[in-house]
Amino acid sequence: MFNESDIVLSAKHIVKQFPASGGRTLTACNDVNLNVYKGKTLGIVGESGCGKSTFVRMVISLDKPTSGEILYHGKNLSNLSRKETWLNRQNMQMVFQDPQASFDPKMKIVDILTEPLINYGKLKRSDKEAKARELLEMVELPGDFVDRYPHNMSGGQRQRISIARALSLEPEILVCDEATSALDVSVQESVIQLLVRLQREKNISMLFICHDLALIRSFAHQIAVMYLGNIVEVIPGEDVAEKSLHPYTQALLGAQFSIHMNQNKKIESIESEAPSPLDVPHGCPFQNRCEHCMEKCKTTRPVLTEVEAGHEVACHYVTEK
Numbered sequence: 001m002f003n004e005s006d007i008v009l010s011a012k013h014i015v016k017q018f019p020a021s022g023g024r025t026l027t028a029c030n031d032v033n034l035n036v037y038k039g040k041t042l043g044i045v046g047e048s049g050c051g052k053s054t055f056v057r058m059v060i061s062l063d064k065p066t067s068g069e070i071l072y073h074g075k076n077l078s079n080l081s082r083k084e085t086w087l088n089r090q091n092m093q094m095v096f097q098d099p100q101a102s103f104d105p106k107m108k109i110v111d112i113l114t115e116p117l118i119n120y121g122k123l124k125r126s127d128k129e130a131k132a133r134e135l136l137e138m139v140e141l142p143g144d145f146v147d148r149y150p151h152n153m154s155g156g157q158r159q160r161i162s163i164a165r166a167l168s169l170e171p172e173i174l175v176c177d178e179a180t181s182a183l184d185v186s187v188q189e190s191v192i193q194l195l196v197r198l199q200r201e202k203n204i205s206m207l208f209i210c211h212d213l214a215l216i217r218s219f220a221h222q223i224a225v226m227y228l229g230n231i232v233e234v235i236p237g238e239d240v241a242e243k244s245l246h247p248y249t250q251a252l253l254g255a256q257f258s259i260h261m262n263q264n265k266k267i268e269s270i271e272s273e274a275p276s277p278l279d280v281p282h283g284c285p286f287q288n289r290c291e292h293c294m295e296k297c298k299t300t301r302p303v304l305t306e307v308e309a310g311h312e313v314a315c316h317y318v319t320e321k
């Protein structure tokens with residue numbers, strides 16, 4: 001399903017550490033290996049604090065890994081000069097959770113939408129309004145919105161503006177960090193439908209960061225499940241419900257079925273709290289919350305192992321049973 005030749009971006013052995021109080025070190029990403037494929041969506045899912053945003057910040061060159069490489073078409077992003085990083089940002093655009101916070105409230109939509117094109121010298125000022133109308137149409141908003149201000153729009157409409165602005169530069173990768181998390185469920189669905197349509201039309205690769213596995217599995221081609229900085233399972237989105245194997249993925253699914261689907265499925269929940277990221281145990285990071293924990297899990301960190309094409313899992317219980 002995923003061909004090596006279609007890899008657009010590749011994270012190789014990414015480690016990101018931050019200094020913490022008392023001379024300690026917090027490892028936010030611990031040997032992350034992931035590929036983003038042409039025209040496909042990679043969803044990264046996990047609880048708050050698992051390292052999703054830290055990973056994304058490195059992908060869009062806002063931060064550098066402590067070790068490891070992020071390769072965009074084979075080029076290590078850490079080796080780019082400032083100018084090259086700025087130029088490369090056109091290829092990787094981002095949609096944030098709260099567009100209100102990233103829009104200047106005094107700017108009209110026409111200027112918000114066309115600012116990136118103007119900054120990169122790709123649009124004449126005299127063509128701004130026509131371009132803004134075209135971008136509004138692309139995200140199914142009326143052309144008259146060019147004269148509005150962001151505060152005169154709904155959350156869903158603002159998020160469409162954010163998407164239009166991000167896509168104005170025709171990026172190859174669109175990174176969405178909790179981009180629909182603040183929206184009502186029905187608005188969330190319509191924004192996802194829009195993203196899926198635009199992805200198909202423009203063959204965009206998407207990196208979609210989200211804490212909601214039930215949502216992300218409905219459209220992501222590949223899902224990476226992250227726990228305390230570690231990727232514990234990578235699985236095709238369509239297979240998550242039936243084939244996921246890691247006890248953490250299953251616990252996330254169980255918890256979300258109970259909220260979203262209200263089905264008579266067995267509800268699995270995670271009993272205890274995640275350990276502090278400053279105090280991740282040796283061995284498997286999930287051990288204290290796992291009902292299948294064995295002796296080996298307390299001493300040896302499981303590595304991602306392929307169990308089927310496109311499906312990898314890091315769990316001793318799964319790979320040794």
Ligand SMILES: Nc1ncnc2c1ncn2[C@@H]1O[C@H](COP(=O)(O)OP(=O)(O)OP(=O)(O)O)[C@@H](O)[C@H]1O
Pocket residue numbers: 018019026027028046047048049050051052053054055211277
């Ligand atoms: N600049 C920083 N300095 C120190 N620690 C940091 C820094 N940035 C992130 N962290 C820590 O790294 C860990 C991962 O944080 P991150 O924001 O990547 O998680 P997340 O999965 O995106 O969570 P959320 O969904 O809440 O944003 C957390 O423990 C966080 O406190």
